[in-house]
Amino acid sequence: MITEVNKEFEFHQKGKYLVSNKIFLDLVFNNECNYNCKFCIARTKTYSENDYENWKKSLKRTFEIFGEEIDSIIILGGESTIDPHFFDKLEYLDEVTKDKHVFTILTTNGFMLKHENFLQRLLASSVDSINISVMNHNHELNNYLMGANTLSKEELKHIYDEVHAAGKTLRFNTNVARNNLSTVEEMEDYIRYFKGCYDAIKFTPLMKTDMFGTTDDVLEYTHKYVMEKEEIKELFDSLANRHIKKSHNSKVFGLINYGDLTVYGEHIILKYEQVEDMYDLDKVIPTLKIYPNGNLSNEWDYAKNILDDFE
């Protein structure tokens, strides 16, 4: 089941840090992408250089230090599947985690999965679950929002069938914003339109991207279309009230509030909010990220390397 819910967590001391007993490790493979989404958090003013050798060293060291705590892995970019070292990195990850498999999720725009060889190689890897970003069920609008000729419904259906046959799971991720899926009816249309193409859908409110240091056009876009917290709550509660509520989970990984629903028989995840930053990140490790340059950080800062604190 693809869900981030029901993750009980607590903290213990390790070196100078209080460390979560269930760490969500983001592996940022690269910065580059073949899409041009208007809301992209990876389109930043400065970015981490790619350093494959250092990235591998850092991955190994991260598991030596935090192997017990790391609970799941999410592969991110840019678009990780266009990284020339994509499969090398997956193989190295396998090697590092061979004694204890860690549930691994790939987040992708799905473009490379149109290529049958690529798809089959991916499905033979130890990636357990795939998240594809699909903003809207109107293909033209989806292309506009993602700045690319995105996958068709038929292509998505084929990918889903193959993923399913391989015993893995597929989730669609989309943003809710003033100009995208901002009513219950639109959300229901999206769920119905793609029925049979996914195992779950996650709706996430568009966020202002200030904390990621994105380019001015992305900042301007997100400021213009972001919905207020109260509007999101009202929208999500309205959807939840019309369908079957399964659970509401607060502070998953200490950070996020989720709602889990069944809508037209499908598993729907509503990310209500990212809980406001309540940690002093000089002292606490709630999550970890390895950047393309090999730095290990506990926040969205590719220049920070907390491995230095464990030498």
Ligand code: SF4
């Ligand atoms: S697919 Fe992802 S990385 Fe690429 S432009 Fe869109 S949001 Fe950014």
